[in-house]
Amino acid sequence: MRFIPEENITALLLRLSENATVWAPQVVRDTVNTVLFAPWREGAEIETGLYSALPVKGLVLPATERLFSFRYHRAGEREKIEIEVDELRERAAVFAARACDAKALVTLDALFLDGSGRSYNDQHYRARRGALTVITLACTSCDSACFCSSFEDGAAATAGSDLIFYPVSGGFLAEAVSATGRELAALDLFQESNLEKPPLAETAKVELARLGQRLLDKFDDIDFWRRTAEGCLSCGYCSYACPACHCFNIFDEMESDRAGGRYRCWDACMFYAYTLESSGHNPRPEAAHRYRNRLAHKFSYFPLNRGEFLCTGCGRCIRGCPAGRDVRDVIKALGAG
Amino acid sequence: MSTVPRKGIKATKPLVPEPATIIDVIVETPSIRSFRLVFDDPGIMKEFSFAPGQIGLMGIPGVGESTFAISSPPSRRDYIQFSVMKTGFVTSAIHELKAGDAVALRAPLGCGFPVDNWKGKNILIAGGGIGMAPLRSLLLYILDHRHQFGDISVFYGARTPADLCFVGDRAHWEEREDIAFIATIDSGQPGWDGRTGVLPRVMEAGRPPAENTVAVICGPPVMIGYALAALARLGFAEGQIFTTLERKMKCGIGLCGRCNVGSKYVCTDGPVFSLADLGNEI
CATH class of the missing domain: 2.40.30.10 (Translation factors)
Structure with a gap:
Protein backbone atom coordinates (compact mmCIF):
# COMPACT_ATOMS: atom_id res chain seq x y z
CA MET A 1 0.00 0.00 0.00
CA ARG A 2 1.07 3.60 -0.52
CA PHE A 3 2.17 5.75 2.37
CA ILE A 4 2.48 9.52 2.73
CA PRO A 5 4.64 10.92 5.52
CA GLU A 6 2.92 13.54 7.66
CA GLU A 7 5.40 16.20 6.52
CA ASN A 8 4.30 15.74 2.89
CA ILE A 9 0.66 16.62 3.55
CA THR A 10 1.21 20.33 3.00
CA ALA A 11 2.96 19.59 -0.29
CA LEU A 12 0.04 17.37 -1.33
CA LEU A 13 -2.47 20.07 -0.52
CA LEU A 14 -0.41 22.63 -2.40
CA ARG A 15 -0.30 20.27 -5.37
CA LEU A 16 -4.09 19.92 -5.21
CA SER A 17 -4.42 23.71 -4.88
CA GLU A 18 -2.79 24.22 -8.27
CA ASN A 19 -6.07 23.55 -10.06
CA ALA A 20 -8.68 23.27 -7.34
CA THR A 21 -9.93 24.90 -4.18
CA VAL A 22 -8.95 22.61 -1.33
CA TRP A 23 -11.50 22.29 1.45
CA ALA A 24 -10.28 21.03 4.80
CA PRO A 25 -11.78 20.95 8.30
CA GLN A 26 -10.72 24.03 10.22
CA VAL A 27 -11.75 25.74 13.41
CA VAL A 28 -13.70 28.75 12.25
CA ARG A 29 -12.54 31.95 13.84
CA ASP A 30 -15.02 33.73 16.10
CA THR A 31 -16.76 30.50 17.04
CA VAL A 32 -16.22 28.22 19.98
CA ASN A 33 -14.50 25.18 18.57
CA THR A 34 -16.79 24.99 15.57
CA VAL A 35 -15.15 23.01 12.81
CA LEU A 36 -16.24 23.54 9.23
CA PHE A 37 -14.84 22.56 5.87
CA ALA A 38 -13.30 25.78 4.62
CA PRO A 39 -10.91 26.72 1.81
CA TRP A 40 -7.40 25.81 2.88
CA ARG A 41 -4.44 28.05 2.41
CA GLU A 42 -0.84 27.24 3.23
CA GLY A 43 -0.27 27.64 6.95
CA ALA A 44 -3.89 27.05 7.92
CA GLU A 45 -4.28 24.49 10.65
CA ILE A 46 -6.37 21.44 9.82
CA GLU A 47 -8.53 20.17 12.66
CA THR A 48 -9.20 16.45 12.53
CA GLY A 49 -9.80 15.80 16.22
CA LEU A 50 -13.23 17.40 16.29
CA TYR A 51 -16.11 16.66 13.99
CA SER A 52 -17.19 19.24 11.44
CA ALA A 53 -20.57 20.80 12.20
CA LEU A 54 -21.59 20.54 8.54
CA PRO A 55 -20.90 17.73 6.09
CA VAL A 56 -19.13 18.02 2.74
CA LYS A 57 -22.41 17.90 0.79
CA GLY A 58 -22.25 21.68 0.40
CA LEU A 59 -19.51 21.17 -2.18
CA VAL A 60 -21.96 19.43 -4.51
CA LEU A 61 -25.20 20.91 -3.24
CA PRO A 62 -24.32 24.38 -1.93
CA ALA A 63 -26.48 25.96 0.77
CA THR A 64 -27.47 28.50 -1.88
CA GLU A 65 -26.74 28.38 -5.58
CA ARG A 66 -28.04 30.19 -8.61
CA LEU A 67 -29.80 27.87 -11.03
CA PHE A 68 -30.05 30.47 -13.75
CA SER A 69 -30.26 34.17 -14.33
CA PHE A 70 -33.06 35.83 -16.24
CA ARG A 71 -33.55 39.14 -17.97
CA TYR A 72 -36.66 40.86 -19.26
CA HIS A 73 -36.40 42.73 -22.53
CA ARG A 74 -38.78 44.32 -25.00
CA ALA A 75 -39.21 42.63 -28.34
CA GLY A 76 -41.43 44.95 -30.36
CA GLU A 77 -44.76 45.15 -28.56
CA ARG A 78 -43.96 42.33 -26.25
CA GLU A 79 -42.05 41.62 -23.12
CA LYS A 80 -39.75 38.60 -23.43
CA ILE A 81 -37.73 36.61 -20.93
CA GLU A 82 -34.20 35.48 -21.60
CA ILE A 83 -32.79 32.71 -19.44
CA GLU A 84 -29.13 31.94 -19.02
CA VAL A 85 -27.73 29.00 -17.08
CA ASP A 86 -24.37 29.50 -15.40
CA GLU A 87 -21.59 27.19 -16.53
CA LEU A 88 -19.62 25.98 -13.53
CA ARG A 89 -15.93 25.42 -14.08
CA GLU A 90 -14.37 25.46 -10.62
CA ARG A 91 -12.60 22.36 -9.38
CA ALA A 92 -12.62 21.39 -5.73
CA ALA A 93 -10.87 18.85 -3.56
CA VAL A 94 -11.84 17.95 -0.06
CA PHE A 95 -9.24 16.76 2.41
CA ALA A 96 -10.08 14.75 5.55
CA ALA A 97 -13.69 14.03 4.72
CA ARG A 98 -15.11 11.17 6.79
CA ALA A 99 -16.32 7.85 5.40
CA CYS A 100 -19.90 8.67 6.47
CA ASP A 101 -19.83 11.91 4.46
CA ALA A 102 -18.22 10.37 1.40
CA LYS A 103 -20.71 7.50 1.40
CA ALA A 104 -23.60 9.99 1.49
CA LEU A 105 -22.25 11.58 -1.71
CA VAL A 106 -23.03 8.32 -3.49
CA THR A 107 -26.59 8.48 -2.16
CA LEU A 108 -26.89 12.02 -3.52
CA ASP A 109 -25.34 10.91 -6.83
CA ALA A 110 -28.16 8.42 -7.29
CA LEU A 111 -30.66 11.25 -6.87
CA PHE A 112 -29.00 14.02 -8.85
CA LEU A 113 -26.80 12.22 -11.39
CA ASP A 114 -28.56 9.05 -12.35
CA GLY A 115 -29.09 9.23 -16.09
CA SER A 116 -31.30 6.14 -16.12
CA GLY A 117 -34.49 8.15 -16.07
CA ARG A 118 -35.34 7.45 -12.43
CA SER A 119 -33.80 10.78 -11.59
CA TYR A 120 -32.77 13.85 -13.40
CA ASN A 121 -29.21 14.46 -14.35
CA ASP A 122 -28.86 17.78 -12.58
CA GLN A 123 -26.56 20.05 -14.50
CA HIS A 124 -25.19 21.97 -11.54
CA TYR A 125 -24.75 18.92 -9.36
CA ARG A 126 -23.02 17.07 -12.18
CA ALA A 127 -20.59 19.92 -12.80
CA ARG A 128 -19.69 20.17 -9.12
CA ARG A 129 -19.51 16.45 -8.48
CA GLY A 130 -17.40 15.78 -11.57
CA ALA A 131 -14.96 18.45 -10.46
CA LEU A 132 -14.65 17.15 -6.89
CA THR A 133 -11.85 14.99 -5.52
CA VAL A 134 -12.58 13.37 -2.17
CA ILE A 135 -9.74 12.42 0.16
CA THR A 136 -11.19 10.68 3.16
CA LEU A 137 -9.57 10.31 6.55
CA ALA A 138 -10.55 6.95 8.00
CA CYS A 139 -11.80 7.08 11.57
CA THR A 140 -9.70 5.19 14.11
CA SER A 141 -11.70 6.74 16.93
CA CYS A 142 -15.22 8.01 17.32
CA ASP A 143 -17.41 9.84 19.77
CA SER A 144 -20.60 8.89 21.54
CA ALA A 145 -22.84 10.34 18.81
CA CYS A 146 -21.30 8.25 16.01
CA PHE A 147 -23.32 5.22 14.92
CA CYS A 148 -21.98 4.34 11.48
CA SER A 149 -21.21 0.77 12.61
CA SER A 150 -24.96 0.18 12.47
CA PHE A 151 -24.67 0.27 8.69
CA GLU A 152 -22.92 -2.00 6.25
CA ASP A 153 -19.16 -1.31 6.15
CA GLY A 154 -19.37 1.22 8.99
CA ALA A 155 -16.14 3.20 9.33
CA ALA A 156 -14.60 1.04 6.59
CA ALA A 157 -16.94 2.36 3.89
CA THR A 158 -15.03 3.37 0.77
CA ALA A 159 -17.94 4.53 -1.39
CA GLY A 160 -17.71 8.11 -2.56
CA SER A 161 -14.01 8.49 -1.75
CA ASP A 162 -11.23 8.81 -4.30
CA LEU A 163 -8.46 8.20 -1.84
CA ILE A 164 -8.60 7.06 1.77
CA PHE A 165 -5.98 7.95 4.34
CA TYR A 166 -5.46 5.64 7.31
CA PRO A 167 -3.54 7.24 10.17
CA VAL A 168 -0.42 5.28 11.07
CA SER A 169 2.79 6.16 12.84
CA GLY A 170 4.53 9.00 11.00
CA GLY A 171 1.86 9.55 8.36
CA PHE A 172 -0.98 7.93 6.50
CA LEU A 173 -1.46 4.77 4.51
CA ALA A 174 -3.26 5.74 1.31
CA GLU A 175 -5.78 3.47 -0.38
CA ALA A 176 -6.89 4.55 -3.84
CA VAL A 177 -10.56 3.90 -4.59
CA SER A 178 -10.92 5.66 -7.96
CA ALA A 179 -8.73 6.48 -10.95
CA THR A 180 -8.28 9.99 -9.53
CA GLY A 181 -7.18 8.42 -6.26
CA ARG A 182 -4.70 6.15 -8.03
CA GLU A 183 -3.20 9.14 -9.86
CA LEU A 184 -2.76 10.99 -6.60
CA ALA A 185 -1.28 7.99 -4.79
CA ALA A 186 1.24 7.63 -7.61
CA LEU A 187 2.69 11.10 -6.88
CA ASP A 188 6.25 11.24 -5.61
CA LEU A 189 4.94 12.49 -2.27
CA PHE A 190 3.88 8.92 -1.57
CA GLN A 191 6.06 5.86 -1.07
CA GLU A 192 5.49 2.12 -0.78
CA SER A 193 4.89 0.73 2.67
CA ASN A 194 4.35 -2.63 4.36
CA LEU A 195 2.52 -1.13 7.31
CA GLU A 196 -0.80 -2.65 8.30
CA LYS A 197 -4.02 -0.66 8.20
CA PRO A 198 -4.93 0.45 11.70
CA PRO A 199 -8.07 -0.93 13.32
CA LEU A 200 -10.99 1.36 12.56
CA ALA A 201 -13.49 2.77 15.01
CA GLU A 202 -16.36 0.60 16.21
CA THR A 203 -19.21 2.94 17.02
CA ALA A 204 -22.41 2.49 18.97
CA LYS A 205 -24.99 0.49 17.05
CA VAL A 206 -28.72 0.66 16.57
CA GLU A 207 -30.87 -2.18 15.31
CA LEU A 208 -31.94 -1.39 11.75
CA ALA A 209 -33.55 -4.71 10.89
CA ARG A 210 -37.15 -4.23 9.75
CA LEU A 211 -36.92 -0.61 10.85
CA GLY A 212 -38.97 0.64 7.90
CA GLN A 213 -41.84 -1.64 8.80
CA ARG A 214 -41.52 -1.00 12.54
CA LEU A 215 -41.82 2.68 11.77
CA LEU A 216 -44.91 2.26 9.60
CA ASP A 217 -46.48 0.07 12.29
CA LYS A 218 -46.19 3.05 14.65
CA PHE A 219 -47.19 5.56 11.99
CA ASP A 220 -50.75 6.17 13.18
CA ASP A 221 -49.81 6.36 16.86
CA ILE A 222 -49.63 10.16 16.84
CA ASP A 223 -49.18 10.30 20.61
CA PHE A 224 -45.98 8.30 20.20
CA TRP A 225 -44.74 10.88 17.70
CA ARG A 226 -45.84 13.76 19.93
CA ARG A 227 -43.77 12.31 22.77
CA THR A 228 -40.91 11.70 20.36
CA ALA A 229 -40.90 15.23 18.97
CA GLU A 230 -41.40 16.84 22.37
CA GLY A 231 -38.78 19.52 22.82
CA CYS A 232 -37.95 19.64 19.11
CA LEU A 233 -37.58 23.29 18.13
CA SER A 234 -38.18 22.63 14.41
CA CYS A 235 -34.94 24.55 13.88
CA GLY A 236 -33.80 22.44 10.94
CA TYR A 237 -30.20 21.95 12.07
CA CYS A 238 -30.50 18.17 11.71
CA SER A 239 -31.33 18.58 8.02
CA TYR A 240 -28.61 21.10 7.30
CA ALA A 241 -26.06 18.99 9.15
CA CYS A 242 -27.12 15.72 7.54
CA PRO A 243 -24.81 14.49 4.78
CA ALA A 244 -27.72 12.78 2.99
CA CYS A 245 -30.55 15.31 3.44
CA HIS A 246 -31.06 17.12 0.19
CA CYS A 247 -34.39 18.94 0.42
CA PHE A 248 -34.31 22.33 -1.15
CA ASN A 249 -36.34 25.44 -1.70
CA ILE A 250 -36.40 27.54 -4.84
CA PHE A 251 -36.73 31.29 -4.79
CA ASP A 252 -36.25 34.28 -7.06
CA GLU A 253 -34.24 37.41 -6.42
CA MET A 254 -34.37 40.51 -8.57
CA GLU A 255 -30.93 42.01 -9.01
CA SER A 256 -32.17 45.06 -10.92
CA ASP A 257 -35.52 46.25 -12.30
CA ARG A 258 -35.25 43.93 -15.26
CA ALA A 259 -33.00 41.07 -14.25
CA GLY A 260 -32.49 38.57 -11.50
CA GLY A 261 -31.81 34.98 -10.65
CA ARG A 262 -33.55 31.86 -9.53
CA TYR A 263 -31.82 30.16 -6.64
CA ARG A 264 -31.90 26.79 -4.97
CA CYS A 265 -31.18 26.69 -1.25
CA TRP A 266 -31.22 24.08 1.49
CA ASP A 267 -34.56 23.59 3.15
CA ALA A 268 -35.61 21.45 6.09
CA CYS A 269 -38.61 19.20 6.51
CA MET A 270 -38.94 20.22 10.16
CA PHE A 271 -39.87 23.78 9.17
CA TYR A 272 -43.58 24.55 9.54
CA ALA A 273 -43.60 26.47 6.26
CA TYR A 274 -41.98 23.61 4.35
CA THR A 275 -45.40 22.14 3.50
CA LEU A 276 -47.59 25.14 4.31
CA GLU A 277 -49.92 25.82 1.40
CA SER A 278 -51.11 29.26 0.39
CA SER A 279 -54.68 28.31 1.35
CA GLY A 280 -53.48 27.98 4.94
CA HIS A 281 -53.73 24.20 4.85
CA ASN A 282 -50.69 22.36 6.15
CA PRO A 283 -50.50 18.58 5.70
CA ARG A 284 -47.85 18.36 8.46
CA PRO A 285 -48.91 21.05 10.93
CA GLU A 286 -47.30 19.71 14.11
CA ALA A 287 -43.68 18.96 14.88
CA ALA A 288 -44.90 15.41 15.54
CA HIS A 289 -46.12 15.05 11.93
CA ARG A 290 -42.90 16.48 10.59
CA TYR A 291 -40.64 14.40 12.83
CA ARG A 292 -42.56 11.28 11.83
CA ASN A 293 -42.18 12.14 8.16
CA ARG A 294 -38.50 12.94 8.59
CA LEU A 295 -37.75 9.55 10.13
CA ALA A 296 -40.07 7.69 7.78
CA HIS A 297 -38.29 9.28 4.82
CA LYS A 298 -34.87 8.25 6.08
CA PHE A 299 -35.67 4.76 7.31
CA SER A 300 -38.78 3.63 5.46
CA TYR A 301 -39.70 5.53 2.28
CA PHE A 302 -36.18 6.03 0.97
CA PRO A 303 -35.19 2.38 1.51
CA LEU A 304 -38.44 1.38 -0.20
CA ASN A 305 -37.83 3.67 -3.17
CA ARG A 306 -34.07 3.52 -3.42
CA GLY A 307 -32.88 0.44 -1.57
CA GLU A 308 -30.80 2.22 1.05
CA PHE A 309 -31.15 4.26 4.19
CA LEU A 310 -31.00 8.03 3.92
CA CYS A 311 -28.59 8.06 6.85
CA THR A 312 -24.97 7.06 7.27
CA GLY A 313 -24.75 7.29 11.05
CA CYS A 314 -22.54 10.39 11.10
CA GLY A 315 -24.18 11.52 14.34
CA ARG A 316 -24.28 15.23 13.52
CA CYS A 317 -28.03 15.45 14.16
CA ILE A 318 -27.33 14.11 17.66
CA ARG A 319 -24.12 16.04 18.35
CA GLY A 320 -25.55 19.38 17.28
CA CYS A 321 -29.21 19.22 18.26
CA PRO A 322 -29.93 22.24 20.47
CA ALA A 323 -32.73 20.30 22.16
CA GLY A 324 -30.70 17.17 22.81
CA ARG A 325 -32.82 14.90 20.61
CA ASP A 326 -31.21 11.57 19.73
CA VAL A 327 -32.52 9.71 16.70
CA ARG A 328 -31.17 6.47 18.17
CA ASP A 329 -33.57 6.74 21.09
CA VAL A 330 -36.47 6.88 18.64
CA ILE A 331 -35.16 3.89 16.70
CA LYS A 332 -34.91 1.97 19.99
CA ALA A 333 -38.39 3.07 21.04
CA LEU A 334 -39.79 1.66 17.81
CA GLY A 335 -39.14 -1.76 19.25
CA ALA A 336 -36.86 -4.67 18.45
CA GLY A 337 -36.30 -5.85 14.88
CA MET B 1 -47.95 4.18 -13.03
CA GLY B 110 -46.05 14.08 -13.29
CA CYS B 111 -48.23 11.25 -14.45
CA GLY B 112 -51.63 11.88 -16.01
CA PHE B 113 -54.80 9.81 -15.95
CA PRO B 114 -54.27 6.24 -17.22
CA VAL B 115 -56.83 6.80 -19.99
CA ASP B 116 -55.51 3.91 -22.07
CA ASN B 117 -56.58 1.52 -19.30
CA TRP B 118 -60.06 3.04 -19.25
CA LYS B 119 -61.05 2.14 -22.79
CA GLY B 120 -64.50 0.55 -22.87
CA LYS B 121 -65.32 1.75 -19.37
CA ASN B 122 -67.96 4.16 -18.14
CA ILE B 123 -66.43 7.30 -16.71
CA LEU B 124 -67.84 9.23 -13.77
CA ILE B 125 -66.26 12.65 -13.31
CA ALA B 126 -66.87 14.71 -10.18
CA GLY B 127 -65.15 18.06 -9.85
CA GLY B 128 -65.55 20.65 -7.12
CA GLY B 129 -64.46 24.27 -7.59
CA ILE B 130 -60.98 24.70 -9.07
CA GLY B 131 -60.73 20.89 -8.93
CA MET B 132 -62.53 20.93 -12.27
CA ALA B 133 -59.36 22.23 -14.00
CA PRO B 134 -57.59 18.87 -14.55
CA LEU B 135 -60.98 17.23 -15.11
CA ARG B 136 -61.72 19.66 -17.94
CA SER B 137 -58.59 18.40 -19.69
CA LEU B 138 -59.72 14.83 -19.08
CA LEU B 139 -63.29 15.42 -20.20
CA LEU B 140 -62.21 17.17 -23.39
CA TYR B 141 -59.81 14.29 -24.06
CA ILE B 142 -62.67 11.82 -23.58
CA LEU B 143 -64.91 13.84 -25.91
CA ASP B 144 -62.10 13.80 -28.49
CA HIS B 145 -62.06 9.99 -28.21
CA ARG B 146 -65.72 9.52 -27.37
CA HIS B 147 -66.11 6.13 -29.08
CA GLN B 148 -63.43 4.59 -26.81
CA PHE B 149 -65.52 4.99 -23.67
CA GLY B 150 -68.89 3.86 -22.33
CA ASP B 151 -71.34 6.15 -20.56
CA ILE B 152 -69.92 9.46 -19.42
CA SER B 153 -71.44 11.33 -16.49
CA VAL B 154 -70.05 14.56 -15.18
CA PHE B 155 -70.86 16.33 -11.92
CA TYR B 156 -69.48 19.78 -11.40
CA GLY B 157 -70.12 21.61 -8.15
CA ALA B 158 -69.30 25.05 -6.80
CA ARG B 159 -70.45 27.22 -3.95
CA THR B 160 -72.44 29.74 -6.02
CA PRO B 161 -73.27 30.12 -9.72
CA ALA B 162 -70.57 32.80 -9.94
CA ASP B 163 -68.01 30.24 -8.77
CA LEU B 164 -68.63 27.88 -11.69
CA CYS B 165 -65.83 28.04 -14.28
CA PHE B 166 -65.80 27.24 -17.97
CA VAL B 167 -69.07 28.96 -19.00
CA GLY B 168 -68.67 28.24 -22.71
CA ASP B 169 -67.80 24.58 -22.12
CA ARG B 170 -70.72 24.09 -19.78
CA ALA B 171 -73.30 25.21 -22.33
CA HIS B 172 -71.77 22.77 -24.79
CA TRP B 173 -71.56 19.89 -22.30
CA GLU B 174 -75.18 20.42 -21.26
CA GLU B 175 -76.34 20.26 -24.88
CA ARG B 176 -74.46 17.10 -25.78
CA GLU B 177 -76.59 14.00 -25.74
CA ASP B 178 -73.70 11.56 -25.45
CA ILE B 179 -72.75 12.71 -21.95
CA ALA B 180 -74.78 13.40 -18.82
CA PHE B 181 -73.59 16.70 -17.40
CA ILE B 182 -74.90 18.14 -14.15
CA ALA B 183 -73.73 21.39 -12.58
CA THR B 184 -74.76 22.02 -9.01
CA ILE B 185 -74.34 24.81 -6.50
CA ASP B 186 -74.22 24.32 -2.76
CA SER B 187 -77.42 26.20 -1.88
CA GLY B 188 -80.24 27.96 -3.71
CA GLN B 189 -79.59 31.32 -5.34
CA PRO B 190 -81.98 33.66 -7.15
CA GLY B 191 -81.54 33.30 -10.89
CA TRP B 192 -80.16 29.78 -10.68
CA ASP B 193 -82.50 27.20 -12.14
CA GLY B 194 -80.04 24.33 -12.11
CA ARG B 195 -79.36 21.73 -9.48
CA THR B 196 -78.80 22.64 -5.86
CA GLY B 197 -76.96 20.65 -3.25
CA VAL B 198 -73.42 19.74 -2.35
CA LEU B 199 -71.71 17.73 -5.04
CA PRO B 200 -71.26 14.38 -3.23
CA ARG B 201 -74.97 14.29 -2.40
CA VAL B 202 -76.06 15.20 -5.93
CA MET B 203 -73.69 12.58 -7.33
CA GLU B 204 -74.99 9.88 -4.99
CA ALA B 205 -78.61 10.79 -5.80
CA GLY B 206 -77.80 10.16 -9.48
CA ARG B 207 -77.02 6.53 -8.48
CA PRO B 208 -74.25 6.01 -11.04
CA PRO B 209 -73.65 2.27 -11.46
CA ALA B 210 -70.28 1.10 -10.16
CA GLU B 211 -70.00 -1.77 -12.57
CA ASN B 212 -67.36 -1.24 -15.25
CA THR B 213 -67.06 2.40 -14.16
CA VAL B 214 -64.08 4.51 -13.25
CA ALA B 215 -64.77 7.43 -10.91
CA VAL B 216 -62.47 10.45 -11.14
CA ILE B 217 -62.82 13.04 -8.40
CA CYS B 218 -61.01 16.26 -7.72
CA GLY B 219 -61.86 19.11 -5.40
CA PRO B 220 -61.35 20.53 -1.95
CA PRO B 221 -60.47 18.03 0.83
CA VAL B 222 -63.96 18.23 2.41
CA MET B 223 -65.63 17.38 -0.87
CA ILE B 224 -63.18 14.53 -1.51
CA GLY B 225 -63.96 13.03 1.89
CA TYR B 226 -67.73 13.02 1.33
CA ALA B 227 -67.40 11.94 -2.30
CA LEU B 228 -65.27 8.94 -1.30
CA ALA B 229 -67.86 7.92 1.28
CA ALA B 230 -70.64 8.27 -1.32
CA LEU B 231 -68.70 6.22 -3.88
CA ALA B 232 -68.09 3.50 -1.29
CA ARG B 233 -71.86 3.34 -0.65
CA LEU B 234 -72.44 3.10 -4.39
CA GLY B 235 -70.19 0.05 -4.46
CA PHE B 236 -67.04 1.52 -6.01
CA ALA B 237 -63.85 -0.35 -5.09
CA GLU B 238 -60.62 1.56 -4.31
CA GLY B 239 -59.06 0.56 -7.61
CA GLN B 240 -61.96 2.17 -9.48
CA ILE B 241 -61.53 5.58 -7.87
CA PHE B 242 -58.97 8.07 -9.10
CA THR B 243 -58.10 11.49 -7.82
CA THR B 244 -55.52 14.11 -8.50
CA LEU B 245 -53.75 15.52 -5.47
CA GLU B 246 -52.28 18.90 -4.79
CA ARG B 247 -49.39 19.62 -2.49
CA LYS B 248 -46.97 22.48 -2.13
CA MET B 249 -44.23 21.84 -4.68
CA LYS B 250 -40.99 23.52 -5.56
CA CYS B 251 -39.06 21.23 -7.89
CA GLY B 252 -41.74 19.14 -9.60
CA ILE B 253 -39.23 16.34 -10.13
CA GLY B 254 -39.27 14.37 -6.89
CA LEU B 255 -36.22 15.95 -5.27
CA CYS B 256 -37.14 18.93 -3.11
CA GLY B 257 -39.03 16.67 -0.74
CA ARG B 258 -42.18 18.43 0.38
CA CYS B 259 -45.00 16.92 -1.69
CA ASN B 260 -44.71 13.32 -0.50
CA VAL B 261 -47.71 11.34 0.62
CA GLY B 262 -46.08 8.43 2.37
CA SER B 263 -43.39 7.03 0.09
CA LYS B 264 -44.89 8.58 -3.03
CA TYR B 265 -44.25 11.99 -4.48
CA VAL B 266 -47.28 13.84 -5.78
CA CYS B 267 -45.14 15.55 -8.42
CA THR B 268 -43.67 12.43 -10.02
CA ASP B 269 -45.70 9.41 -8.86
CA GLY B 270 -48.87 11.52 -9.15
CA PRO B 271 -50.62 13.89 -9.16
CA VAL B 272 -53.06 11.23 -10.37
CA PHE B 273 -53.48 8.36 -7.95
CA SER B 274 -55.98 5.60 -7.60
CA LEU B 275 -57.32 5.22 -4.11
CA ALA B 276 -55.73 1.76 -4.12
CA ASP B 277 -52.31 3.39 -4.72
CA LEU B 278 -52.73 5.68 -1.76
CA GLY B 279 -54.15 3.23 0.75
CA ASN B 280 -54.67 4.99 4.05
CA GLU B 281 -51.92 7.50 3.42
CA ILE B 282 -54.15 10.16 1.85
Missing part, protein backbone atom coordinates in the same frame (compact mmCIF):
# COMPACT_ATOMS: atom_id res chain seq x y z
CA SER B 2 -44.90 5.24 -14.91
CA THR B 3 -42.44 7.36 -13.02
CA VAL B 4 -40.59 8.51 -16.12
CA PRO B 5 -42.81 10.50 -18.42
CA ARG B 6 -40.69 13.65 -18.47
CA LYS B 7 -41.20 14.54 -22.05
CA GLY B 8 -40.70 18.19 -22.72
CA ILE B 9 -38.34 18.76 -19.82
CA LYS B 10 -34.68 18.90 -20.62
CA ALA B 11 -33.12 16.06 -18.70
CA THR B 12 -30.05 18.01 -17.65
CA LYS B 13 -31.82 21.28 -16.87
CA PRO B 14 -34.96 20.09 -15.16
CA LEU B 15 -35.30 23.20 -13.03
CA VAL B 16 -34.84 25.65 -15.86
CA PRO B 17 -38.14 26.80 -17.38
CA GLU B 18 -38.82 27.77 -20.96
CA PRO B 19 -39.95 31.30 -21.77
CA ALA B 20 -43.58 31.49 -22.84
CA THR B 21 -46.13 34.17 -23.64
CA ILE B 22 -49.72 34.57 -22.52
CA ILE B 23 -52.01 34.80 -25.54
CA ASP B 24 -55.35 34.98 -23.78
CA VAL B 25 -56.82 35.45 -20.31
CA ILE B 26 -60.31 34.23 -19.46
CA VAL B 27 -61.95 35.55 -16.33
CA GLU B 28 -63.73 32.44 -15.05
CA THR B 29 -64.91 33.56 -11.63
CA PRO B 30 -64.03 36.38 -9.23
CA SER B 31 -61.05 34.31 -8.04
CA ILE B 32 -60.20 32.06 -11.00
CA ARG B 33 -58.68 33.01 -14.33
CA SER B 34 -57.59 30.76 -17.16
CA PHE B 35 -54.37 31.63 -18.93
CA ARG B 36 -53.60 30.40 -22.40
CA LEU B 37 -49.96 30.46 -23.29
CA VAL B 38 -47.50 29.37 -25.92
CA PHE B 39 -43.81 28.59 -25.61
CA ASP B 40 -41.70 31.28 -27.26
CA ASP B 41 -39.69 28.59 -29.04
CA PRO B 42 -41.98 27.30 -31.82
CA GLY B 43 -40.02 24.03 -31.90
CA ILE B 44 -40.88 23.31 -28.27
CA MET B 45 -44.51 24.27 -28.86
CA LYS B 46 -44.69 21.90 -31.82
CA GLU B 47 -43.19 19.02 -29.84
CA PHE B 48 -45.24 19.63 -26.71
CA SER B 49 -47.50 16.76 -25.79
CA PHE B 50 -48.98 15.57 -22.53
CA ALA B 51 -51.63 13.38 -20.95
CA PRO B 52 -54.69 14.87 -19.24
CA GLY B 53 -53.96 15.19 -15.54
CA GLN B 54 -50.33 16.20 -16.01
CA ILE B 55 -49.10 19.38 -14.38
CA GLY B 56 -46.79 22.27 -15.07
CA LEU B 57 -44.93 24.84 -13.05
CA MET B 58 -45.83 28.23 -14.41
CA GLY B 59 -44.24 31.32 -13.03
CA ILE B 60 -43.01 34.81 -13.41
CA PRO B 61 -39.24 35.02 -13.04
CA GLY B 62 -38.62 37.43 -10.21
CA VAL B 63 -41.81 36.41 -8.43
CA GLY B 64 -41.72 32.63 -8.43
CA GLU B 65 -43.50 29.64 -9.88
CA SER B 66 -46.37 27.44 -8.76
CA THR B 67 -47.79 24.11 -9.80
CA PHE B 68 -51.00 23.95 -11.83
CA ALA B 69 -52.89 21.24 -13.64
CA ILE B 70 -53.10 21.71 -17.38
CA SER B 71 -56.76 22.46 -18.07
CA SER B 72 -56.65 22.27 -21.87
CA PRO B 73 -56.83 18.93 -23.66
CA PRO B 74 -53.85 17.30 -25.42
CA SER B 75 -55.63 17.78 -28.76
CA ARG B 76 -55.24 21.56 -28.36
CA ARG B 77 -51.97 22.14 -30.17
CA ASP B 78 -52.05 25.93 -30.37
CA TYR B 79 -51.94 26.79 -26.68
CA ILE B 80 -51.57 25.33 -23.18
CA GLN B 81 -54.12 26.43 -20.61
CA PHE B 82 -53.82 26.72 -16.86
CA SER B 83 -56.74 27.73 -14.66
CA VAL B 84 -55.41 29.58 -11.66
CA MET B 85 -57.14 30.42 -8.41
CA LYS B 86 -55.85 33.58 -6.76
CA THR B 87 -54.66 32.35 -3.40
CA GLY B 88 -51.13 33.41 -2.53
CA PHE B 89 -48.15 35.48 -3.59
CA VAL B 90 -47.43 33.86 -6.96
CA THR B 91 -51.05 33.34 -8.03
CA SER B 92 -51.86 36.96 -7.16
CA ALA B 93 -49.05 38.10 -9.45
CA ILE B 94 -50.22 35.71 -12.18
CA HIS B 95 -53.72 37.19 -11.93
CA GLU B 96 -52.26 40.56 -12.93
CA LEU B 97 -51.01 39.14 -16.25
CA LYS B 98 -52.53 40.12 -19.58
CA ALA B 99 -52.26 38.76 -23.10
CA GLY B 100 -48.77 39.45 -24.40
CA ASP B 101 -47.11 39.16 -21.00
CA ALA B 102 -44.12 36.90 -20.48
CA VAL B 103 -44.09 33.87 -18.23
CA ALA B 104 -41.84 30.84 -17.83
CA LEU B 105 -43.03 27.28 -17.85
CA ARG B 106 -41.80 23.82 -16.92
CA ALA B 107 -44.17 21.22 -18.29
CA PRO B 108 -45.41 18.60 -18.56
CA LEU B 109 -44.58 16.98 -15.24
